[in-house]
Amino acid sequence: MLDLTDKRLLAALQRNAHMTAQDLGEHLNLSPSQAGRRRQRLEAEGYVTGYTARLDPMKAGLTVQAFVQVQLATHGPEQAQNFARLVAARPEVISAWTLTGEADYLLRVYCADLRDLNRLIHEVLLPHAVVARVQSQIVMDQVKPDAPLPT
Amino acid sequence: MLDLTDKRLLAALQRNAHMTAQDLGEHLNLSPSQAGRRRQRLEAEGYVTGYTARLDPMKAGLTVQAFVQVQLATHGPEQAQNFARLVAARPEVISAWTLTGEADYLLRVYCADLRDLNRLIHEVLLPHAVVARVQSQIVMDQVKPDAPLPT
DNA sequence: GCCAATTCGCGTAGAATTCACAAAAACGGA
DNA sequence: TCCGTTTTTGTGAATTCTACGCGAATTGGC
Numbered sequence: 001m002l003d004l005t006d007k008r009l010l011a012a013l014q015r016n017a018h019m020t021a022q023d024l025g026e027h028l029n030l031s032p033s034q035a036g037r038r039r040q041r042l043e044a045e046g047y048v049t050g051y052t053a054r055l056d057p058m059k060a061g062l063t064v065q066a067f068v069q070v071q072l073a074t075h076g077p078e079q080a081q082n083f084a085r086l087v088a089a090r091p092e093v094i095s096a097w098t099l100t101g102e103a104d105y106l107l108r109v110y111c112a113d114l115r116d117l118n119r120l121i122h123e124v125l126l127p128h129a130v131v132a133r134v135q136s137q138i139v140m141d142q143v144k145p146d147a148p149l150p151t
Numbered sequence: 152m153l154d155l156t157d158k159r160l161l162a163a164l165q166r167n168a169h170m171t172a173q174d175l176g177e178h179l180n181l182s183p184s185q186a187g188r189r190r191q192r193l194e195a196e197g198y199v200t201g202y203t204a205r206l207d208p209m210k211a212g213l214t215v216q217a218f219v220q221v222q223l224a225t226h227g228p229e230q231a232q233n234f235a236r237l238v239a240a241r242p243e244v245i246s247a248w249t250l251t252g253e254a255d256y257l258l259r260v261y262c263a264d265l266r267d268l269n270r271l272i273h274e275v276l277l278p279h280a281v282v283a284r285v286q287s288q289i290v291m292d293q294v295k296p297d298a299p300l301p302t
Numbered sequence: 303g304c305c306a307a308t309t310c311g312c313g314t315a316g317a318a319t320t321c322a323c324a325a326a327a328a329c330g331g332a
Numbered sequence: 333t334c335c336g337t338t339t340t341t342g343t344g345a346a347t348t349c350t351a352c353g354c355g356a357a358t359t360g361g362c
Contacts, residue, residue, distance in 0.1 A: 002211075002212075010204070010206060010211070013203075013204035014203050014204050014206065015201075015203070016201060016202065016203070017168060017201075017202040017203050017204045018202050020348085020349060020350090021349075021350070022349085031310075031311060031312095032311095032349095033310075033311060033312075034309085034310070034311085036349095036350070036351080037309095037310095037351095040350095040351085045210075046207055046210055047206060047207060047210045047211065048204050048205065048206060048207075049205045049206065049207050050166075050167060050168075050204075050205045051167065051168040051169050051202060051203070051204055051205065052164075052165050052166070052167070052168050052202070052203060052205055052299070053161070053164035053165050053168045053199050053201075053202055054199065054200045054201045054202065054203055055161060055165065055198060055199060055200065055299075055300050055302070056197055056198060056199075056200050057300060059196075059197055059198045060153075060161070060198065060300055060302050061153075062300060062301070065248075067248075067250065067257065083294075084294050084295070087294060087295050088294075088295055091298070091301035092301050093295060093298070094295075094297060094298050094300065095293065095295055095296065095297050095298065096293070096294040096295035097216075097218075097290045097291075097292065097293050097294060098290070098291045098292045098294060099218065099288040099289065099290060099291065100288050100289045100291060101286075101288040103288075105294065106218065106288075110300055110301060135252075137250040137251050137252045137254075137257075138250065138251045139248045139249070139250060140248075140249045140250065140251060141248065141249045142246065142247070142248050143234075143235050143238060143239075143247040143248060143249060143256065144235075144238050144239055144244060144245075144246055144247035145246065146245060146246050147242070147244070147245050147246065148203070148206075149206050149208060149211055149213060149245065149261055150213070150242035150243050150261060151206070151211050171317085171318060171319090172318075172319075173318085182341075182342065183318095183342095184341070184342060184343080185340090185341070185342090187318090187319070187320080188340095188341095191319095191320085
């Protein structure tokens, strides 16, 4: 289980993974060796699954962010796996979830422009046999940027 | 602008930010010094906005992931700012967007359990003066985990 | 009060990053 | 084609960080 210091350490690492053991120690009132050991432990026990670089989507040329809701025509395990493979293979689909409620799937999508989003919907998703209905909502503003997990 | 090697470097850093300059060099057929220099350049020019640790939500005790759609009662700039402050202050709200379509806001939320999600909706969001309607969809399965941005 | 076990801090060895410098390549003009 | 300039590339040294081991201290149980 995690104590308060672990949680604060995880929060700090989510904000900035390049903090050194000494930085962490100062921030948490710990000696550098302890801070380092705690991080090692949290990594080994699987609390930290990895370290990633965060990119500026605009700088990367991804001007359009959207959410796409998808309903499938038929609901068998084979169709589901089929669709899962499809979204896994499309790099512009950042994440995909199955939700309670009307839509079967929610996709989070980054595209270079609206043309690309349109192409994704009409030339990739809709032609797929199992896809019955697609509804896209374009992001106008990200009010809160991807924040660290509450720990 | 980015060339192909830059894009592959950014993709690699999104998968694993702890790759060393030598690792990057081997992966991209570059000398370690060049790989390091490219990374420095991409950081300095703002393509990389930071490095973050990725956590296992389950391990962190966050068993419930949900999307919450919110409609505001009135649509003035003051109300919008008010609501933006609210979501910014709630740690269980990971991200928030304004979208085209029916709902004014979409919130991505991580909670420890359904009770917490319920509390968030009925004791935080709904009592807020500007909030007119709240509709939550619980994530049953994350078909595609948060993937790197397409570069 | 004593002993065991865990935790803590320090020091060292290995590795990575960063910077500067020199060589090589690319480029442009005469 | 040749030469001077500019940019790029590789190497090396200095600094810094991480990982690991060892001795000391603190904690907990009996």
